[in-house]
Amino acid sequence: MSAFKDDSPAASAPQASGGTHQGADAPRSPAASEKNTSRSQQAFREALAVAKEREIGLTTVSGRAVEPVYLPAEIDEDYETRLGFPGQYPFTRGIHANLYRGRLWTMRQFAGFGAAEETNARFKYLLEKGQTGLSTAFDLPTLMGLDSDHPNSAGEVGRLGVAIDTLDDFERLFAGIDLGAVSVSMTINAPAAIVLAFYLATAERQGVAWDTLRGTLQNDILKEYHAQNEFVFPPRESVRLVIDTIEFCTRHVPQFNPVSISGYHIREAGSTAAEELAFTLADGFHYVEQTLARGLPVDHFAPRLSFFFNSHNDFLEEIAKFRAARRIWARHLRERYGAKDPRSWALRFHAQTSGVSLQAQQPEVNVVRVAYQALAAVLGGCQSLHTNSRDETLSLPTLEAVTIALRTQQVLAYETGAANSVDPLGGSYQVEAWTDALEAEAEAIFAEIERAGGMIAAIDAGYFRRRIAESAFRYQTEVDAHKKLVVGVNAFTEQEPSTIPLLEMDPEIETRQQENLARVKAARDSAAVEHALATVRRVAASQENIMPALMAAARSQATLGETVNALADSLGRYRRGA
Amino acid sequence: MASPATRPIRVVLAKIGLDGHDRGIQVVARALRDAGMEVIYTGLWQTPADVVRAVEDEDADVLGVSILSGAHLTLVPTLVESLRKRGLDRVQLIVGGIIPETDIPKLEALGVARVFTPGAPLPEIAEFIRRSAGRAAE
Numbered sequence: 001m002s003a004f005k006d007d008s009p010a011a012s013a014p015q016a017s018g019g020t021h022q023g024a025d026a027p028r029s030p031a032a033s034e035k036n037t038s039r040s041q042q043a044f045r046e047a048l049a050v051a052k053e054r055e056i057g058l059t060t061v062s063g064r065a066v067e068p069v070y071l072p073a074e075i076d077e078d079y080e081t082r083l084g085f086p087g088q089y090p091f092t093r094g095i096h097a098n099l100y101r102g103r104l105w106t107m108r109q110f111a112g113f114g115a116a117e118e119t120n121a122r123f124k125y126l127l128e129k130g131q132t133g134l135s136t137a138f139d140l141p142t143l144m145g146l147d148s149d150h151p152n153s154a155g156e157v158g159r160l161g162v163a164i165d166t167l168d169d170f171e172r173l174f175a176g177i178d179l180g181a182v183s184v185s186m187t188i189n190a191p192a193a194i195v196l197a198f199y200l201a202t203a204e205r206q207g208v209a210w211d212t213l214r215g216t217l218q219n220d221i222l223k224e225y226h227a228q229n230e231f232v233f234p235p236r237e238s239v240r241l242v243i244d245t246i247e248f249c250t251r252h253v254p255q256f257n258p259v260s261i262s263g264y265h266i267r268e269a270g271s272t273a274a275e276e277l278a279f280t281l282a283d284g285f286h287y288v289e290q291t292l293a294r295g296l297p298v299d300h301f302a303p304r305l306s307f308f309f310n311s312h313n314d315f316l317e318e319i320a321k322f323r324a325a326r327r328i329w330a331r332h333l334r335e336r337y338g339a340k341d342p343r344s345w346a347l348r349f350h351a352q353t354s355g356v357s358l359q360a361q362q363p364e365v366n367v368v369r370v371a372y373q374a375l376a377a378v379l380g381g382c383q384s385l386h387t388n389s390r391d392e393t394l395s396l397p398t399l400e401a402v403t404i405a406l407r408t409q410q411v412l413a414y415e416t417g418a419a420n421s422v423d424p425l426g427g428s429y430q431v432e433a434w435t436d437a438l439e440a441e442a443e444a445i446f447a448e449i450e451r452a453g454g455m456i457a458a459i460d461a462g463y464f465r466r467r468i469a470e471s472a473f474r475y476q477t478e479v480d481a482h483k484k485l486v487v488g489v490n491a492f493t494e495q496e497p498s499t500i501p502l503l504e505m506d507p508e509i510e511t512r513q514q515e516n517l518a519r520v521k522a523a524r525d526s527a528a529v530e531h532a533l534a535t536v537r538r539v540a541a542s543q544e545n546i547m548p549a550l551m552a553a554a555r556s557q558a559t560l561g562e563t564v565n566a567l568a569d570s571l572g573r574y575r576r577g578a
Numbered sequence: 579m580a581s582p583a584t585r586p587i588r589v590v591l592a593k594i595g596l597d598g599h600d601r602g603i604q605v606v607a608r609a610l611r612d613a614g615m616e617v618i619y620t621g622l623w624q625t626p627a628d629v630v631r632a633v634e635d636e637d638a639d640v641l642g643v644s645i646l647s648g649a650h651l652t653l654v655p656t657l658v659e660s661l662r663k664r665g666l667d668r669v670q671l672i673v674g675g676i677i678p679e680t681d682i683p684k685l686e687a688l689g690v691a692r693v694f695t696p697g698a699p700l701p702e703i704a705e706f707i708r709r710s711a712g713r714a715a716e
Contacts, residue, residue, distance in 0.1 A: 140596040140647055144623075152625065155652025156596055229598025229622055269601045356601075360679075360695055393696060394678055395648065469604050476605050480699045489697045502678060505648075576621075 041075060044085035047097035054101060057420045066420040068098040072427060082327075082436070086422040088342075090330040092323050092435065093423035094381040095346040100419035106384035107409045108185060108350070112137030112161035113396050114509045115516065116172035119162040123177060125399070129406060133215075133384060134177070135185040137161030138195075143230045145191045145564030148513040157510040160396070161187075165517045165561070167554045170198040171205060180208035184215035185260070185350070185384075190232040192219035193241045194563050197550035200253065216257040216306055216350070219245055222283040222455065223262050226464035227269035232564060235456050237571040241546060243290045248547040250301045257306040259287060260350065266464075267310035268356045270472020273321045274438055276310060278445035279464055281328055285446075286455040288337055298337050302344035311377040311385075312354040313369065319425055320434035322380030325349070328439055351377035352386040358393040362488035363500050366390040371408050378418050379425055385409060395502040517559070524557040532556040533566040540570035587711045590638040592620040592629045594657065597647035602674055602696065606642065609700035610707065626657040630664055638669060639711050645675040651684065658688050670710050674698070 037045070048068060059065050069086055072079055084090050087097035096102060109126055111134075112119045123134050138161040141153035147165050148157045157163045164170060174184075179202065188195045196217055203213055221238040224231040231238060242259060249258035263280035271279065284305060291301050309325065311318050329347035333339040353373035358366045367390050374387050387405040389397030397405070413419050425431045452458040478484045485491040532553040539549040546567075553563050591607050593600055600622065607619045620632045633641050641661075645653060654673060661669060673685055674694045682693045692706055 144596050146596070152596065152623075155649035156647060159648050160597075224598075229600060270605075356696075359697060360676075361697065393676065395676075469601075469608070472601050473605050473608050476609075476700060480701060486697070490699075499679070 038075075038080060040080060040085055040088040044088050044097055047087050051096070051098045052102050053098065054103070057414065057417065058101075060417055066417065068101050069093070069422045070424070070427075082432075083426060089334065089345055091326040091346050093426050095326065095348060095383075096422075099381060099422040100378070100413075101422070104413050104419060105378065105382055106133045106183070107131055107406060107413075108133040108135045108384045108386055109402060109406055110135040110137050110187065110352070110386050111402070112139075113503075114158040114506065115163055115513045116169045116175075118158070118509070120173055120175055120177070123174075126402070126406070127177075127182070129403060130410070131406060133183045133185065135386065136173070136187060138186075138188050139163045142195075142560060143188060143190065145194075145232050145561060147559050147561035148510065148517055150561060155510075157513050159505060163509070163513045164195070164198070165513070165559045166520050166557050167198050167201050168520045168557060169516065170195075170202045174202055174206075178208070179203045179206055180212045184213075185218075186215070187218045189218055189221050189224050189228075189230055190238065191560055191564050192217050192221075193245050193546055194550055194554070194560055196245055196249075196258070197547065197554040198560075201551060201554045210253045211255065213253055214255045216260045217245065218262060218308070219259045220262045220283065220308075222286060222459070223265050223280070225459045226266055226279055226283075227271075227468060228265040231574055233568060233571040234574040235459050238574075239286070239290055239456075241567075241571075242287060243294060244546045246287065246291050246301055246304075247294055247296060247545055249304065250296060254304070257304050260306050260308045261287065262308040264308050264310045264352055266468065267312060268354065269468050270356075270475060271468045272471050273312070273314070273317050274441035275445065275467055275471060277321050277325055277328075277438055278442035280307065280309070281325065281332070281442060282446055282449050282455065284329065285332060285336075288333070292337065298333070298339045299341040299344050302333060302337070302339055303341060303346075306383075307347055307349035309349050309351050309377075309382075310354050311351045311373040311380070311382075313357050313373065315372060315376050316425075316428075316431055317434060317438075318373070318376040319380045320431050320438055322349070322351075322377070322382065323423070323426075323431070323435045324438040324442065326381070327435070328442055348383045350384040350386070351380070351382040353377070353388045355388055355392055358388060358390070359486065359488050360393050362494060363390050363394065365488055366393070367404060367408065370405060371412070374408055374412055375416070375418060378412055379423075381423060391500055391502060394500075396505075398501055398503045400501070520557055521559075528556045529553075529558045529562070532558050533562060536563060536566040537569050540567050587615045587640060587707060588636060588638045589615050589617045589640040589642060589707065590620060590629070590632050590636050591617060591642045591644070592624045592632065593622045593645075594624050594626060594629060594643050594653050595645055595647050595649045596623060597645065597649075598622055599646040599675075600644070602646070603642070603644040606644075606674065606700065606703060610704055613704040613708070615704075615707070626653065626660045629657060630660045630666065633661070633666055633669055634664060640670045640672065640707050642672040642674060645673065645677075648676065650675070650677055651681060654685055654690065655688055658690075670707070672703075672707070674703075 083092045086094040111122045139158050140156045140160055142164045146153050148163050219242055221242055225235055245258045249256050261284040263276040266279050267276040326347045330345040333345050353370045357369055370387050377385050387408050389401035389405045391397055391401045449458050452461055452463050535549045536553050539546055589610055591603055607617045610617045618636050670691045672692050673690050677693050685693055
């Protein structure tokens with residue numbers, strides 16, 4: 001296919017020695033550079049020499065060769081300490097020697113609505129359009145651990161994501177999709193351990209071995225208390241479930257990321273970039289400490305911890321944030337938790353463009369916002385990316401809007417050249433100054449959390465929510481006072497409301513899902529379900545890992561709601577004052 | 579208790595349904611407090627019945643509900659009906675959140691005084707409440 005092949009003559013020209021460009025007139029011969037190289041520089045050059053390269057995009061539109069990485073003329077100790085080489089500690093410049101030169105980021109659009117069949121069809125559509133990973137959105141009842149026939153689910157079934165009640169739904173969700181061949185991300189938190197059990201049981205029934213499964217469970221409960229408010233059990237008990245899944249996956253599903261430590265929602269709720277960065281990493285440190293307390297060696301589980309950040313409007317601040325995140329994580333994992341495996345130090349992250357930055361007014365303009373935000377994520381070195389659809393502030397995205405969002409990533413990947421060298425903004429005075437400043441602000445926030453008595457005490461004291469609400473209010477006040485301009489909202493407004501087509505939900509979905517549930521309930525062995533739920537209650541009240549009991553409950557076709565209730569019988573429910 | 583004409587405007591704010599997006603309602607709560615109103619925010623996951631009880635208990639002049647899940651056409655009719663049944667028709671009902679343009683007339687036809695969507699300036703929300711409570715000059 002011609003779009004994926006560079007036919008220009010320069011593309012076949014041999015690579016410059018070493019493959020990097022060092023300053024304007026720096027010596028380029030391997031012999032000269034070998035003399036004064038540090039161990040990490042040597043490791044970097046070796047990694048680069050053996051790294052695979054894609055065959056496209058190695059020259060510009062004008063035919064100029066693009067080096068994988070550009071370096072300062074003088075590599076001094078300060079450079080090595082603060083930035084380092086791509087793929088080397090402290091990973092400020094990225095987690096691979098040649099990053100997207102080897103493999104592009106995963107283009108992963110979040111999708112889900114209706115019953116299992118609707119989402120299954122959307123998944124197949126996205127795979128067919130060139131998407132490279134799946135990302136599952138669940139509806140609100142599922143996120144809150146309620147079945148589709150619960151009175152509080154009325155009006156919400158299948159609306160914001162796919163409705164899941166039982167293993168039967170999960171099997172239909174992935175029907176005809178080989179779980180051994182595609183990586184699957186699942187955005188779910190309070191009932192995440194139960195959904196993981198559904199996923200593992202589905203793989204089992206497809207005949208796919210657990211150790212080949214790749215994907216990510218969001219399963220980050222801490223940010224629910226800070227920002228997103230989809231929690232069921234109290235914080236300490238919820239964290240125990242997270243650690244159970246980390247422990248279980250470390251042993252049985254080694255290629256799967258059991259938690260995606262998320263700043264996205266913290267930022268959407270109104271935090272600053274520094275707060276997003278600091279709260280997220282502090283959550284990560286808490287999971288590390290709690291998993292260490294189980295007796296798991298840090299290098300056994302830390303390499304599979306992954307992150308999820310927002311890519312917001314302030315282009316350079318976002319890039320600095322991603323770079324600071326990598327450096328802070330690497331330093332803490334190595335120095336504070338004693339990790340020895342470089343894979344434990346390297347922070348991998350998914351990015352999503354900012355939903356809250358999108359506007360209902362002149363919605364076509366959102367495509368432009370998304371493109372800039374996506375560029376920031378890529379220049380910041382993300383591993384996977386969701387680009388929001390232009391209509392997400394109005395409704396769930398239409399197929400047309402999702403396709404434009406995916407095409408935005410493809411233009412970025414194949415046409416702009418942004419993917420062709422690693423950390424091209426490294427060395428920019430502003431980006432480096434802001435990377436340092438964000439790191440310092442994050443360290444100050446870690447100290448505040450410590451002073452508040454640690455993570456759980458700070459949650460109980462309302463520390464995170466207070467700070468986020470304060471930042472959200474300050475921003476809105478600035479917009480109202482026209483100190484910040486938002487195109488189409490408080491500036492450059494238009495009289496005529498512009499309209500774009502919106503996705504219409506089928507009102508029959510709720511009824512259909514409830515009928516499905518009734519059918520599954522009628523067909524299952526209710527004594528087996530009762531037995532499985534009793535085991536869930538017993539294990540939840542003990543110190544044992546909950547996953548085997550949840551697997552048994554899933555196989556018995558116990559519903560998500562029933563299993564959540566069984567857990568709540570032992571763990572309690574969390575309500576906080578307004 | 580102060581007479582209805584001089585006491586501060588009392589506003590009950592609530593999240594109804596299952597969605598946890600409370601950035602908007604918290605910002606609005608603070609702005610209305612700063613504008614001199616008494617604001618009671620009842621928190622997340624309220625059912626229409628919970629909300630009506632709060633309006634009664636707090637003797638509210640205004641009820642503001644926030645919905646960002648898209649379930650407004652299921653939840654708001656139930657809420658309006660519950661208010662009517664309890665004889666609380668005089669309470670001004672305001673809806674905030676992600677509400678498609680085409681649904682706004684439907685909500686207004688049910689008796690919703692005003693729908694505010696994302697980006698609505700805070701002073702405009704406060705001014706609307708003050709005016710509809712007959713206190714423009716307060």
